[in-house]
Amino acid sequence: MLYRQSNALTLDDYKCLVAIAQRLQPKRMLEFGPGFSTYAWIEAGVPEIVTLECHDEWRGKKEAEFADYPSVTVLPYWNEAPEARVPEEIGEFDLAFVDSPRGQGNPDAVVHPGQEDYNRLNTLITATKLSPVTIIHDAVRVRERNSLAYVEKLGFDVHYINVAGRSYGIAQVICPKHAMNLSTKPSETSDHCR
Numbered sequence: 001m002l003y004r005q006s007n008a009l010t011l012d013d014y015k016c017l018v019a020i021a022q023r024l025q026p027k028r029m030l031e032f033g034p035g036f037s038t039y040a041w042i043e044a045g046v047p048e049i050v051t052l053e054c055h056d057e058w059r060g061k062k063e064a065e066f067a068d069y070p071s072v073t074v075l076p077y078w079n080e081a082p083e084a085r086v087p088e089e090i091g092e093f094d095l096a097f098v099d100s101p102r103g104q105g106n107p108d109a110v111v112h113p114g115q116e117d118y119n120r121l122n123t124l125i126t127a128t129k130l131s132p133v134t135i136i137h138d139a140v141r142v143r144e145r146n147s148l149a150y151v152e153k154l155g156f157d158v159h160y161i162n163v164a165g166r167s168y169g170i171a172q173v174i175c176p177k178h179a180m181n182l183s184t185k186p187s188e189t190s191d192h193c194r
Contacts, residue, residue: 002039009036012165013137017097018044020135020161020172026094030130032084032123033100034062034074037137041097042069050093052077052086054101055108077123081112084126096131098123103143119143121150124173128156132175140169148173 003014017037021029021044029041034051041049049072053059059076066072078085079101102109103119115121120136124147127134138144139160148171152158157174 002043004036004039006036009040009137010163010166010168012163012167013170014040016161016163016167016170017041017135020170021046021095024095024133028091028093028095030090030093030096030127032077032096032098032120032127034059034066034072035099037097037099038062038066038072042071046095047071049073050075050090052084052100054079054084077126079110079122081115081122082125083129084122086126086130090130093131094133096127096134097137098127098134099137103138103141117143118147118150121147124148124151128173128175132177134173136171136173138168139171140167144169144171 003011017040021041026046027048029046029049031038031049031051034053038049038051051072051074053062053074054077059074063074066074075087098120100123101120112122119141124134124136128151136144139148148158151173155176157176159172161170161172163170
């Protein structure tokens with residue numbers, strides 16, 4: 001197991017992310033926020049992981065950290081509103097994961113005008129445009145829940161995943177036109193996600 005002890009991602013959340021990726025078997029994965037979750041996608045065998053970071057210093061550290069993993073590419077994104085801006089020609093993905101930018105309450109958090117009651121709404125909106133299925137971390141926090149309620153009002157299917165054990169919360173957002181293509185609900189992924 002590639003998991004590393006962290007306050008950012010519990011072992012139970014990590015196991016659930018691995019199980020989700022193993023069930024959905026994405027060929028191309030988009031991730032906002034490289035880190036411990038990136039190891040979950042590697043462990044699940046995702047062939048191509050494009051992970052985006054908005055802080056130059058952190059991105060440099062993550063480029064070095066994942067240099068020995070050929071399936072991982074670390075690129076910049078721009079923490080703008082109403083949507084995060086990603087590199088041109090980035091393409092489309094089978095699965096996206098949102099765990100960036102840092103939410104309100106963190107010393108380096110950026111609060112965008114019009115998004116004061118939301119965390120990660122800009123990256124969540126961008127992710128839903130690039131992938132039919134998006135997973136968001138920290139889904140039990142109020143401002144992440146507000147972001148999920150926002151996209152739900154836009155017509156996306158939102159499913160909160162109950163993670164066995166200790167969890168910061170995971171939710172799955174599905175584009176309505178793709179909802180019927182998923183054969184099982186997210187809660188049926190494995191024993192780690194109930």
